[in-house]
Amino acid sequence: MTFDPGTPSADVLADDHLLSAWLADAAGKRLLEVREEGLEGKALKDAGDLAAHTLLMDLVATYRPEDGVLSEEGKDSKERLGKDRVWIIDPLDGTREFSEPPRDDWAVHVALWESVDGGRLTAGAVAQPALGEVFHTGHPPVVPPRDPDARPRIAVSRSRPPAFVEALAEELGAELVPMGSAGVKVISVARDVTDAYVHAGGQYEWDSAAPVAVAAAAGLFTSRVDGSPLRYNQDDVYLPDLIVCRPELAERIVAFVKEHGIA
Numbered sequence: 001m002t003f004d005p006g007t008p009s010a011d012v013l014a015d016d017h018l019l020s021a022w023l024a025d026a027a028g029k030r031l032l033e034v035r036e037e038g039l040e041g042k043a044l045k046d047a048g049d050l051a052a053h054t055l056l057m058d059l060v061a062t063y064r065p066e067d068g069v070l071s072e073e074g075k076d077s078k079e080r081l082g083k084d085r086v087w088i089i090d091p092l093d094g095t096r097e098f099s100e101p102p103r104d105d106w107a108v109h110v111a112l113w114e115s116v117d118g119g120r121l122t123a124g125a126v127a128q129p130a131l132g133e134v135f136h137t138g139h140p141p142v143v144p145p146r147d148p149d150a151r152p153r154i155a156v157s158r159s160r161p162p163a164f165v166e167a168l169a170e171e172l173g174a175e176l177v178p179m180g181s182a183g184v185k186v187i188s189v190a191r192d193v194t195d196a197y198v199h200a201g202g203q204y205e206w207d208s209a210a211p212v213a214v215a216a217a218a219g220l221f222t223s224r225v226d227g228s229p230l231r232y233n234q235d236d237v238y239l240p241d242l243i244v245c246r247p248e249l250a251e252r253i254v255a256f257v258k259e260h261g262i263a
């Protein structure tokens with residue numbers, strides 16, 4: 001049987017924060033079901049991408065029919081560039097890890113960009129279905145304080161860690177913590193599993209929009225690696241690098257990149 005997300009309550013429908021969380025949760029539950037269908041490898045990855053994308057497109061069209069959409073798995077209609085509200089969605093981030101049960105480092109990303117203040121993320125949710133958790137801007141994670149003398153931890157890709165992050169870790173006396181999914185890495189900072197996620201070399205708006213919305217709502221520092229703001233709903237959706245970290249680490253990380261670059 002295919003998972004039925006039901007209908008969001010009136011409270012959820014009236015609030016973009018809660019709706020983003022509801023959408024991410026629904027797609028996550030669908031993905032848990034796909035993971036039980038006996039598929040493996042590429043077939044499992046493809047089935048997951050398609051099931052979560054199809055469900056989210058249906059739900060956004062039903063509950064926010066006027067809004068634009070940018071999804072990793074959909075064709076990019078440039079109509080979104082004329083919209084005041086655009087949902088930026090990665091139906092399954094960490095596809096590789098999704099296809100390696102029982103790994104839990106994969107996520108569903110649902111963000112809302114609005115044209116206010118020159119354009120910015122206004123709501124977002126990251127579901128980690130295998131943990132049974134949805135992190136969202138309606139009730140942002142509370143980042144616990146950390147001993148300033150503790151060794152910093154930096155989240156990196158488990159399959160393609162950028163070389164410069166190793167040099168950065170050495171400079172900061174930090175340890176690298178490999179894991180899958182951009183969303184899981186960003187949220188690991190909010191959960192105090194790590195203190196920073198630094199990435200360069202390639203990514204797209206959907207990989208970071210929802211996680212960055214949640215991180216910013218939790219009071220974390222977010223920027224491009226050169227310290228400039230992350231911008232979303234652009235014509236070109238390639239957004240190859242980012243920093244998400246505890247505010248107290250930001251200056252040193254940006255200074256390191258300025259001095260050494262990312263080559």
Ligand SMILES: Nc1ncnc2c1ncn2[C@@H]1O[C@H](COP(=O)(O)O)[C@@H](OP(=O)(O)O)[C@H]1O
Pocket residue numbers: 072090092093094095096156157158159160179180181182183200201202203204207
């Ligand atoms: N160099 C690169 N170019 C393009 N996308 C990249 C990338 N490095 C990471 N990503 C994307 O960022 C997400 C997290 O990757 P990683 O786990 O290696 O950090 C993945 O998203 P998807 O799983 O949605 O494809 C991956 O495709």
Ligand SMILES: [Mg+2]
Pocket residue numbers: 072090092093094182206207
């Ligand atoms: Mg992704």
